Amino acid sequence: MPMQSGPRRSAEIFDATLRLLAERGYERLTIEGVADRAGVNKTTIYRWWPSKPALLGAALGGAPLLRFAVPDTGSLHGDLTALVRALVDVLTESSSAALAAAALGAASQNPELAALVQTFFADRLAAELPIFRRAAARGELPDGTDPMLVIDALAGAVWVRVLLRRLPVEEDFAENLATLLCPRVGTSPAAGGPRDTDGTRGRTG
């Protein structure tokens, strides 16, 4: 029987890869740089991962750096608000922000990373589906509502605001976005007064 198989120093290599990605961005991420940072010969890296996207894909898959919890606050509006806040945090906190920006930015350019991002988003959606199941059980959700549409609008709005517009995220951004996306509010924490007779949705502020 042979001994252990597979790369022995993948831990150091993945760590160096993600750190350098966050520091320099995808474009200036170099395999020789990773080797140097990891204290490893570049031959070792090339033996296991044939290309930069392959290495990055393995590194991202191996480390759960972009995972954040799925909230359960008791209301759809609360869950969506919490989701927005978590997403904003991930895209704002410097450590994960650079990483997420580089990874998702590079995904637009590279098929291998695109596939990775694709499954990442699919997994995220699957994890977030319970939010909508619970909301439906509470009667907060009109049937026919498409969770993917809500999630995409939510994530996309945060993405555009933080990484494309680069505008500061106001205090009530999460709540406003959740309110906009709630197919039916009802329990909006700051919705204050009674609903308009014609169904105009309440809004914080």
Next chain:
Amino acid sequence: MPMQSGPRRSAEIFDATLRLLAERGYERLTIEGVADRAGVNKTTIYRWWPSKPALLGAALGGAPLLRFAVPDTGSLHGDLTALVRALVDVLTESSSAALAAAALGAASQNPELAALVQTFFADRLAAELPIFRRAAARGELPDGTDPMLVIDALAGAVWVRVLLRRLPVEEDFAENLATLLCPRVGTSPAAGGPRDTDGTRGRTG
């Protein structure tokens, strides 16, 4: 008096830059490649644009390839639907899609391009504000609604769906998204039946 000043062959250079960006993506876009494609010596390019992002910035600024019209259909829901359709087209049609993906993807990594995208989004929003002015005038819009929030959710949802999830866009995607984002529906074209007693919003399909 000296003769004409400034680059003489910027047209060919910009054209080659955008074509190669669409063909190969930002990462594999090389200045020597641009020079070759444009039938120009690379020295000429380096003399006028010191870096790849600088060149790309100038090329993108010089050509209005990513502009699309602002709709005016007579209703907020109709305008938003048209906006979604236009955006989906831009991000789907192969010529502009690769270009947009590369530009926005690269913007996540490069400060110079980020600034360019920033002003692009600001301009887009300014151009789309009349949609909300008209909607407000028609009484379709609860005051306090933030147009930027709606636009960001709209654009972001399309972005996530098309370029990150890479899922095919269903026929009723635009309408569903517009319905989700309409602060007040009322005139939803396919909303059909009467509103639920508790205010559940109508939905196509």
Next chain:
DNA sequence: CCTCAAATGCAACGCAACGTTGCGTTGCAT
């Protein structure tokens, strides 16, 4: 036509990272 300056063309350079090769070294299990 001639002049003159700006723009461009051309050839070569050092540099960095690429990806590959051959061979020696280390670590661990049998």
Next chain:
DNA sequence: ATGCAACGCAACGTTGCGTTGCATTTGAGG
């Protein structure tokens, strides 16, 4: 001790980078 797998090491040719010095073309003004 032996054998295998992973790793280290030292080169190699290639490509694109960004720069340099000098020659050539271009076009408006005299």
